[in-house]
Amino acid sequence: MADVAIPAPRSAGHFRSLKPLLDESRVVLAGGFLIILALIAIFAPWIAPKSPLEQDLMMASLPPIGFEGYEPGYYLGTDDLGRDVLSRLIFGARIALTVALVAATLAGLVGSLLGLASGWYRGWTDRIVSRLVDIWMSFPPVLLSVLLVAVLGSGLSSVIIAIAIIDWTRFSRVVRAETLAQGGLDYVTAAESIGFSRRHILWREILPNVAPVIIALLSLEMGIAVIVEAILSFVGLSISSDAPTWGGMVAQGRQVLHESWWVLVFPLCSLFATVLAFNLLGNGLRKALDPVMRR
Amino acid sequence: MTPPLVAIEALSASSVRDGNQPVLRDVSLKLERGEVHGLVGESGAGKSTIAKALLGILPATIHVTGGWLRFEGRDLLTLPHGELRALRGRDITLIPQDPQTALNPARTIEAQLTDGLRMKLGLRGAALRDRALDLLEEVQIRDPARVLGSYPHQLSGGMRQRVLIAAAFAPGPKLVVADEPTTALDVTVQKEILRLIRRMQERHSTAVIFVTHDLGVVAKICDNVTLLYAGKVIEAGTTADLIERPQHPYTKALIAAGPRYDRPGQGLEPVPDSIFQLLRAQIAGSAERTTAS
Amino acid sequence: MTEILLEARGLEVTYGRRTGLVNRSPGTRVLHGVDVTIKKGETVGIVGESGSGKTTLGRALLRLVPVSGGSIRFAGEDITLASPERMRAVRRRMQMIFQDPMASLNPRHTIRTILTAPLLLHGVAHDRRTAEERAVATLARVSLPEIVLDRYPHELSGGQRQRIGIARAALLKPDFVLADEIVSGLDVSTQAQVLRLLKELSREMGLSMAFISHDLSVIRAVCDRVYVMRLGEVVEEGPCDAIFANPRSDYTRLLINAIPLPDIDPDWLTAAPVAARNEDHAHV
Amino acid sequence: MTLTSVINRLGMAAITLFGVGLVVFVLLRVVPGDPIAMMISPSATPADIAALRAHYGLDLPLPEQFFIWLGNVVHLDFGTSISLRRGVLQLIGERLPATLELTFAALVFGVLAGGIVAVAGVLLRRTPLEAAMDFVNGLFLAVPDFVWALVLVLLVGVLWPIFPLSGRLDPVHASDFMTPFYLIESIVRLNWTDTGDVLAHLVMPMLALGLPLAAVIARTLKEALSEAMVQDYVLLARLKGMSELRLVLQEALRNAVGPTLTLTGVQFTFMIGGTVIVERIFAFPGIGNMAIDAVVNRDLPLIQGIVLVFGALFIVINIAVDLIANRLNPRQSHG
């Protein structure tokens, strides 16, 4: 029967949306990098050759392996306190990823919820949320984050909260627009005509369709969070204890650049690579997840 | 003897995107000067692919795998890029399907209508404007001066399609490719547009390739028809022959499937599966023949 | 015998009206007092050119767009001002099939979810298993095999998707179904299948149906009665046979004359020009 | 825009500014760090401290402080800076022009550079060069402005010192300006030496601020252009024989520029925020540089004033962007 000649699904079952993703070599590359980074972060204590905090002033400012005057065991050299750069990088990945994950998730959660609500219920909810977004966006973000960290005191949680407080608007705006767009599509009318409650429609019908946008934004936001943390460290306001943050290492390495460039260059590279990976992943996700369903 | 205006010979193409699935299979057709030739078939039959091949705008994902495509005896497939560029837009023009998206929303009608005149005919200044006004009059637009200064969103769908028709006939082409030019329009507007195309075509004795999926439209406007299925020519001939004396069972079945307001008892007969099987067998058979030869 | 199921009197719909303090706007009225009556088991066609308000009328009947005037009665109950809760209960008996089956099926749900969720919601089935059994039965009714359940909408062909749309509407055994341009995107052969299916179903289930289309041939093939709309008003109404045989309104005549039938008729194109239309300045 | 929509926007702007003022006010009162603590003498008694606090009006209850401040702001009195001991409005009036000139220069640079890259990228579609450009652009997207500033200081400043690294003018030869808009004034006066000097001082901070913007614009615009390039009207124009460059510029650009414009508006406000650090690094005498000092000194009236000005700028920019978008979109500009 001609009409039962059902076209074969592009790929089986629930993994269907992974396929176009994997077609994008950049996404694979970026995702692979981030997975390795995450593994390094999780297993930092076992991977790092030294303790990131252990300092030995006698071993200060050693160059990386292969450069004149290196010491075996210090693969990427040491900083001016004699701490192992590689180990600090590895533990820094922990902080970077924690900040990225938690801050982006928080911002995403708050922003998406508000965006969904204002895009779907409209009316007063929308008016209030939109005004709040306007107010928020009018603040210069760097100034706001500096003030926030000053209020909250420095520390990992303060940085995370500050980023979430500043960046939720990014989500709210995009998710609102997407929700508005989705709300106008016929499948929503279909759900209404079947008799689903508005809340049910929001969570079960619209959310799954807005989710790809949120996921892509999350990935981009993680990159942004890493940068913001670096900016705060740079201004000297981030994680307080001598925790090894990349941003802090950059700020520190900057002062000794001509003496020991490796203290600056390696964390800067890690920072770039990570932000780049998050950006690539986010854009890849956006492209790959979005148009599949809308043809 | 002058060659026919268009001669397509054994044209085959396949889609890179869908795993080298054939899109056109040994398609041949001829088009004389001043003839309106219909291309009909269901969605995906390859109608637009033929139209695009004529215009030299096949997407990179479709590869021609064999055959010829001659325009006044010159093979369009091997024509140097410069000559092709000179040819299209002057000798071959297009009336697109969707008047909503085929006009640049950011430019005035005048600018878009006169592009071809300026670039292909070298008209300038007052002459250009006069020609544009004439063209709009020709496609029966009232108050052409006002329309020239308008933006597309200020015109109705029918008016936009008229503008597009005017633009297509502007440089005095030998062939106009019309890819479903009325599908997006209301029936009443469709009738006017069909009438207009026919009139313009007759006045300028232009040949038209008319792509549609509606046998009714074909019956009203085309001189000759080619019916396609899955990239293969199923039946071709004069319109009268094909509509009134269809040979192939698929053609018959298609005519029977369409409802008709004047025969309420008839129509709505789905094409039987046996015919699809036949079609598939036919396609497979000819494919074998090609590989064998 | 012919009991009235759905009745609208003087229906008015206005889009874009705002009543804010600074932000007010009278909006544009697109339905100007439309009367519609649909009897039990009857299929009513609504025809008219693009923008004439067909979709708006259909959705207003289901109270899916806010109604700014007139009244709607469904099965004897005035639902013009029914509460959202009440409407949700009524909706079980009023269903809808959409023009674009791709847009009307949630791209993130499997057919299984799409078909079982309404059953579970309205308590027609009390658990997943019975719901699925019902879904499979309905699928069979629209000639689709069970394997379709695990597919996503984009993994089906256009005709199949539209049959899923029909299945979804039929699932709850409604009294009334609104079908809005449901075949205009389909090839003739597929169109014939879908229309046949719809006719059979409505006969079997004793459905009342509002069938929106701009194609008079299709209307003629499936409807008992027809409403011809123009610019938000009904210009003519009556049984199909009567209207097609003897259209009273010029507009109806115009519509009928514009249909290209697959006949050789050299005069069709050149026959008296169709009446001028008000289409010169279409901006809103 | 109609009159009601103008009134509407102004009303919204007022509400937004009120909200901004409230938030910054509350935030500042909970920030630890007391402006008074920073200036008391080692031998001060608690009474001295209380007197000083009263002197700056910091002893009143918070709501009262807020409404006093708000009332003054309505009369355009932003108070007096604690650390600089001058009128906040006057200070901002002096510094804001520097920031505006800098950010506008960066905006122009970002738009031009980003636009050119985007157009080039579209013209080079499906060539290896396109991939390379995308890759480089991706890298640029990952580099925040303050890192650019560092890199520029280290590389260009020292290795290839053709542009001055600090300030807005060469202090030795700086002539007298009557207005704080040095660039504009020097151009108006046709004093090209000054113009050259001001421009040379702009280059480095402008690059630091403008490069990330350029990267963002390049990406967004290229995406929109690519999308527009497959539209029917572009196809039709191509059939008429237009060159690719003309297709991009004449057919696609105006239709694609909308999202980029909105984004540029948003990015521009981010950029004004970015001046906080970049101006610091290049010792550029703008409002961002002053903002850091204000925060370090807990100069409450000054911070409040600066944030409010930033907020107002944001609103103005957004209205401007909307107006431009309206102009460019024939659908809206008509009738």
Add this chain to the structure above:
Amino acid sequence: AADTSTLTIAFNANLPSFDGTTGPSAVNPAIQAIYRSIFDQYIAQAPDLSFQPGLLTAWGWNDDRTKVWMDVRSGVTWHDGTPLTPEDVTWSLERAADPATGNPVSNVWASIGNFTVDGQRITGDVKNFDPTIFKWMAFLTGFVLPKAYYTKVGAAGFEAKPIGTGPYMFDAYEGNSFLRLKANPNYFGGKPAFDTVVFKFVTDATSRVAEIESGSSDVTLEVPFEEYDRLREKAGLAGVSAPISDIGMLFVTNIEPMLDKNVRLAAHHAIDKAGIVKKLLRGYGVPIDTLEAPEYEAYDAEIKVGYDPKKAAELLAASGYSKDKPVKFTIQTTRGLKPKDYEMIQAIVGMWRKVGIEAEIEVYDIAKHFELRMSHKLAPTAFYNWGNAIGDPTTSTGFAMYSKSPHSAWKSDDLDAMMNPLWGEPDEAKRIAGWKAVDKYIAEQGYVIPLLQYVQPIVYKSSLKVIPNTSSALQPTLVSKV
């Protein structure tokens, strides 16, 4: 910096205000160099902190310390050409004493008053005896401002165009950017070396390095020591570094666990100050054990605490702590305010960890430090740097350790009892000896942990000569052409 009669200084701080007697900027040691260029102090101070005649040529108390007298230099003119009068001096003194003007140390100036003028001599009453009052006249807010001009143009007018009696005159100013001064040809100390002096305000250290390295500036200061060593070696550049009157220290607050003397002393003994100076500061710093730097009057070389991790561990063990069961507390620090401040604290925490102290670092900014210190809420240990350009023990040990001072962290009666009589001690020798005793006691008790005296690095073009100033103020008058 193209022509040689111009001196361009890449300066490390911004100039918030031209009035060096009011507001927070008045007590900011970094910008005294600028004030000292435009204005003169009542009493001048040489680079070695010794006092010299300034606008006053002679000064002193009467025998029973109930009156002060001052002789005003004659023949001095303001930059606008009007002569300096004793009224300018008394007006400046009275203005400084009036808290309403916003002088942050007005109560210091309020200790004298009721001035009478007789020729060039000013006589005033001592309201309450402060032995350091004449030292303050060479210190913060000790500037003479023009009475007539100031009253005429007002505060705003003065900010727009300040005039003083100093070696350089105001020429052009752009906030956060630069200040241009020109030579005062009528300066009483002789015409200064440069026609024009430009202060570029470059607060970012790396940018300052770039400024001097690219040749845009002639002199800069407070660059990272690594850079200092590198730049000094470069052709065309030279460097000078000297200890200054600025010390790095750890405040100890009298809360748990610092109430335990063993913990305090252990924390002190565990720090290898010499190691920190050598490795972190590349030798640029002088380890100290008291709040008095060697240049100060009350410096006592005898007071030594010493690096002794073993002893530290023993002390901790006596209180029941060990590496496995460490004593835990917070240490607060600024970051980037002083060279290597944060790194030093990290190093100290590392050293503490080895003896059984587990300290958590909290970074704060300087504003928060002030508030916490004023409200006595600092963490058990808090890093700060203390400047004392007059070298008097009251302004170092005194204000840092006296419980009634809002700047002290350790507040205890035993210390107050020792210090109380010293504030008004008229006998200078007795007074200094008293403060030495206080310092000794503080070291024994571990009430504060002094770390080091800072060294100021100055880099300049080798065509110049720079005399380092112990007070840390890089005055243009200390720079000359070779």
